[in-house]
Amino acid sequence: MRILDAHAVHAALPWAALADHLHAAFCAGAEVPLRHAHALSAQDTLLLMPAWNPRLLVVKLVTVMPAAEATVQASVLAMDRHTGEPLALLDGEALTLRRTAATSALAARHLAQPDANRLLVVGGGRLAGWMARAHAALRPGLAIQVWARRPESAHWLATELCAEGLAAQATPNLAAAVRAAHIVSCATTATEPVVLGEWLQPGTHLDLVGGFKPHMREVDDAAVALSRVVVDTYTGAMAEAGDLAQPLARGVISREHIVADLAELLRGERAGRRDAGDITLFKSVGTALEDLAAAELVLGVAL
Secondary structure, X not given: OEEEOHHHHHHOOOHHHXXXXXXXXXXXXXXXXXXEEEEOOOOOXXXXXXXXXXXXXXXXXXXXXXXXXXXXXXXXXXXXXXXXXXXXEEEHHHHHHHHHHXXXXXXXXXXXXXXXXXXXXXXXXXXXXXXXXXXXXHOOOOEEEEEOOOHHHHHHHHHHHHHOOOEEEXXXXXXXXXXXXXXXXXXXXXXXXXXXXXXXXXXXXXXXXXXXXXXXXXXXXXXXXXXXXXXXXXHHHHHHOHHHHHHHHOOOOOXXXXXXXXXXXXXXXXXXXXXXXXXXXXXXXXXXXXHHHHHHHHHHHHO
16 A cells, blocks of 8 residues: 655646546546544544545545644545555645645636636635645636735745746735735635625636635625525535525525536536626535545556
8 A cells, every 4th residue: 555645645636637637526426425523532523534436435534633733634545446455545635735726726717707817815824825826727827916814924925926936926905906806715714704795896706715614704795695606515515614604594695596516517507607797606615526536636646
């Protein structure tokens, strides 16, 4: 059995190939049971996220231990679907960062305006940089602005992206940056809205990946109400995404306001953007289908 570290996982997942493989995986579908959460103590949690197709079985194991130096740890065990033979143990953080960003970039390829060339990344944490890289890889020539609550974080990330050859700069004015952006990608842990609907211009695409619990919000109700909403999966997004669960519970939007999940969009079964003036919104909370697709691509390259 191979053990693949973060460097090997990143190297085996080039953005274009990963986006294409994710596209095929969402269209084909897979068996993806609900994730299992087990309380190890009052504070510590073990999460198990399985998925399989006719070729491969994967289980992502995630530990959340607030008192540990590294609060979240993740590994992905990949096994032969027919024999159960363990094939590889992959670095789970690298795989999750890569597949999360690529899924959003894939959604934007189908939801943002074709000529969109201005990206705003909201957030200065670890995931934010990968969001910028993925969108830029699928949309060459993208101009990137970065905003974060801590200006030094935005400057640090913009400098890092520039060093990689991307056209990036930090911005201190979030409202102005949202108004000027064609794509707004939020990767924060905010519990109160950061981006407001009143700032959105016709044609904007919103990409929300930071919130993964019902109490978390990255945009306000107005932004959601203005948007044609697409989710990675109905079950996950409506149960776990505060940006949707909260306005749904209050009747601000109805279930019909969510026009498609990503599989339906990619298969052409439901429309996302209808015209240049539509504001579109993609909400992702993550699905083990993405882990399965990414692991399959890694194994095809690395083994």
